[in-house]
Amino acid sequence: MYYPYFRGKQYELITIREMAVVLAEKNFVPVIEPVRESLGGLKKALSAVYEAGGRAIVIVNPYYGDHKEDGASITGLLQESFSNIDNISAGILLRNDMDVNEVMACYDQHVDHNPVLVHAGFTAPKELAVALEKEMAGLTNIFIEDYAKLLYRKHFGQGRRILVRDGFKRQRNADYKPIEEFTDLHVTYDELGMAGFGDFLIAGDVYSESGGPAYAVAIHITFIDPDKDDVMYIYHFVSNTNDTPTDPAGKFAQALEKLIAKLDSGNSHILETDAVQEFRSLHAKGHFPGLGYVKKLSMKHHIETLAAYCG
Known part of the structure; x- marks a missing residue:
């Protein structure tokens, strides 16, 4: 089904933790590439997924971040805290x-941790397929498109094959168009011979x-x-003020005002998720929770939207 790909920063891991029940109920499987040296947040997120009865994949050889040169501590975490747990898989990038x-x-x-292969630039697929011939039938392959x-x-x-498409076209915040297409993969993945689909959420x-x-x-x-x-499309609600790096709270208020206006227009097609209700609450209180928290709400909304679509 749905395989959201997270880089394991603080708010990404908090998102997984807070959405663990929804992820488990919908059989969504987060893929986590740890990028921070401290693995405490990762352990909490994986524990939440496990306790909710869900599944997760942890990249044991990250390409980015603090574990790029050596993923031994990630392997150690899996062996020490999640041994004999089939639901937590080791992802090999x-x-x-x-x-x-x-x-x-x-x-x-x-x-022993049900390895999953995450294909992201490897150049010898034919040779690898031969080497894995005996394991292939039970192997999950995630392809970064x-x-x-x-x-x-x-x-x-x-x-088993999963296709991950990056639907988020990263730009400077001031340069985003109000709306653009994000993906159709949730509709078309089976037509492409895939058993599931994924994306990089609203981070890219x-x-x-x-x-x-x-x-x-x-x-x-x-x-x-x-x-x-x-x-699926994506709205970018951008602040009017963009000439200095000051007053993020004021800029957030400007962007939030545009979001609320679109929601109240009656033709936004935005699902009234729990995350959207929290955006409405922030607007009503005039509160700025910090940019990381705002990103978390957008990620939660994205997951809730796909959860509703996938029934």
Whole structure:
């Protein structure tokens, strides 16, 4: 079904924790690439998923962040805190700097944690498919679409296949158009021979350690349009003030005012999720909770929207 891909920053992990019950109920499986040295937040998020009866995939060899050079502490967390738990899988990130021997060594090291292959730039699919021939039928393969085109994916046709598409076109906040198409993959994934779909939520695949000073504040809200074959679109509600990095609270208020106006217009197609209700509450109270919290609400809304669509 749905496999949202998170980079494990603080508010991403909080989102997973707070949405654990919804994720479990809908059989949604978060993929988490830990990027912070401290793994306390990751452990809390995984525990919440496990206690809710859900599943999660943890990348044990991250490409970004504090564990890029060595993911041993992530492996240690899985072995110490989540051993003999089938619902928490080890994700092996296949990049262009890995060869088949390295992939197989990582696979064998994590075989007790139901390894999942995340294809994101690997260049020897045919050779790897041969090496994994005996395991292929029970193997889950997650393909990052920009790095794993149709011919690449054909080599893994005997396994379970998930396609992840980055629908978020990252720009400077001030440059976003009011609305643009996000994805149709939730509608078309089965037509592409996939067992599930995923995305990078409203963060995108472009990784940065911090956003820097916010010259403009943007609230990103996805919605599914039943009048356009259920394609998902995204609104970008951007503050009017964008010439200095001061007064983020005032800029948030400007962006929030635009969101509320669109909601109240009656033709927004935005689902009135719990996250949207919290945006309404923030507007009513005139409160700015911080940009990380705003991002969390947008991610929660995105998950709630897909949960409603997937029934």
